[in-house]
Amino acid sequence: MGMHKDQRACRRVDCHDRPILSYGHMVRIAHVTDCYLPRTGGIETQVRALARHQAASGHEVSIITATPGVKRSGTEIVDGLAVTRITAKIPGDLPIHPRTRHHVAAALQENPVDVVHVHVGVISPFAWGAIRAAYQLKIPTVVTVHGIWGPLASPGYRLSELIAKWATWGITISAVSQVAAKTIERAVPTLGEVLVLPNGIDVQDWQLPVRQHDSSTLNLVTVMRLAPRKRTLPLLKIVKAAQERAGITMRIHLRLVGDGPERSRAESFVHQHGLKNLVSFTGRLDHAGIREIFAMSDVYVQPSVKESFGIAALEARAAGLPVIARSQTGTTQFIRDHQEGLLAQTDSGMASAIASLAADRALLAQLGEYNRSTAPEQSWPMVLARVDEAYARARHLD
Template structure:
């Protein structure tokens, strides 16, 4: 039996380091594991402040910070065709064999997948979020997703609930969508060296303080829990527009000594905050998976969470207490969790998490999707246009026009600067000292 085929993958998303979040962590850790398996991985994202050009990160992970600035919520301004030239340059220079886009809300992801399909590359898309069907924003986003996924080779979702949501929103055949969960770096998230005293119960919240993350629920839940349980204290890490409401709640109920507001917590310090607590509280109103729950469980914390999206799929029943997203039910769930604490062994929970979730396993399962994608046929433009026509009476025709224009622009670029005249980047093995850099710092190579 021959050696498994090694791939050359371009990861694309508006969400990457130095920004921190679930999508950023997923791309980084997946890339690291794929590199260790012998694949070449290159990341394409937009410029972050003064970070522009080409950088190297841990294990030689190459990142193209293309000179597009964020327009709204870390997303670049939609241009349709503006990124075609630079995407083509990266694909040819790095000899990419497959493009992997992340997150439905990423403009750069949608455009790169469109350009890659125009150029005949196989593409894989991973959806990390859940969206509704009725509000204006979701309706527009679902139409964009339908456009992108009409010609996607394979798709990945992080939970079964997320898969159902994506299939309904995009009209993608279910057999083309795979479920591969997120994971956690258990070596980074370890329990406290010594058991914490239970004389005072500490409940930790680390989240963006926005409506979607249930910050308004916290405003009602925290005072009631403090009233019922005099020995409970809260630590709230995170920042956002709803932080003012939490601070007003703390002042109103005189809870300054029982609710610590930490503000934004760097990812490198999340573990040090988690190990000071006994219970982790997640109040999200929608969640495809929630990596924060994995990090808390790996640190040995019992989780209390809203029963939304893919959250019920994440942890076994004895490691999490689920509740409906309303204040009364959540207060009851927290009370139940407090009484469960004597049965919780943080080290045992950590060991179980090591078996349940690992990034190498995620990488191996993603490799299978890559292999299947590369075996798929590559239909001509006319066959592909018929797929876009199914996206709606008017939308389908608009999508077809966009793809035809994109195809013509690509042909013009080929005439102006043929593929054979573009210099291919040599694969360079970085010195060991540069391999050991962390995601929090990177080496600058050149400017684009």
């Protein structure tokens, strides 16, 4: 793997008294996440992609999670990576274990690593315990926060307290966007600068050729979990308002890709408000299916306001679609107003932005051409370089 002999032979207690190999060399990495495959949410998908790209670069990568798999507990191989599952019989298979620190410490002692990379949301009890285990073993640790919280969110206050403690332990704190990083910095003023480690995509996997569309219809698309936090019902109200503002000569149509607990309510809303001609539900689609929907679409819309990044919006932007989103979100990491799309401060502003692109085909074409001709910087080579730099910083390396 590229390790020096003395690194392989060093006793467990001494291994982490020496600096890990610097950026550009091979290191042993353990990613810790409450949820992982077979769950397929945003954090799980990004951790999987990051781990696979690191392994492809020659690093030795493993996963520690509280999510059951083929094996409820123990280690199995997924995507060629060792996945250690530390689970307890909790109602609903919640990713919680009463002795997280003990079991994670044992896993790290059995399979020593050079750096632990912990991925947390606003509530991540398993990850919190793993951070304590890594600190106990004096392993360099990077924590990436994959969420943002509002001023009244009590879980956010708890996370703020923990981040402040972790910083005193010498742990490197990061977030997936500048917006998320600033949220942490405001919540923990003594922390200083929070690193930004953005999510990444394989840009070439999303690029599409130009297709001619019917100029009398503005085809919208969104890809999301149909859940209250993603604001499914507000999106339907936005589309309804946009159609009213666009007038009878222009049809607006939304394809809503995804599934979740709010789907039945959303379908009822569409039926009750006579929106069947404006909204289609596709259910969950794989990569090829989403690409095909993107190819039929003119604009991507993202209604959520507590979005720390917005990976589906980045994929749509790579496909050449202008993105309409709220200006308070982490999507502004890669969407600038009137550059890659349109940003709005309110839902009413989003409806107006949709109506404006329905009317102004020149602006629609301009935004689309920019996105097709200019690749986003959040590609995996850039993301991997940022992550390697964070690992070096965790060991105070230049």
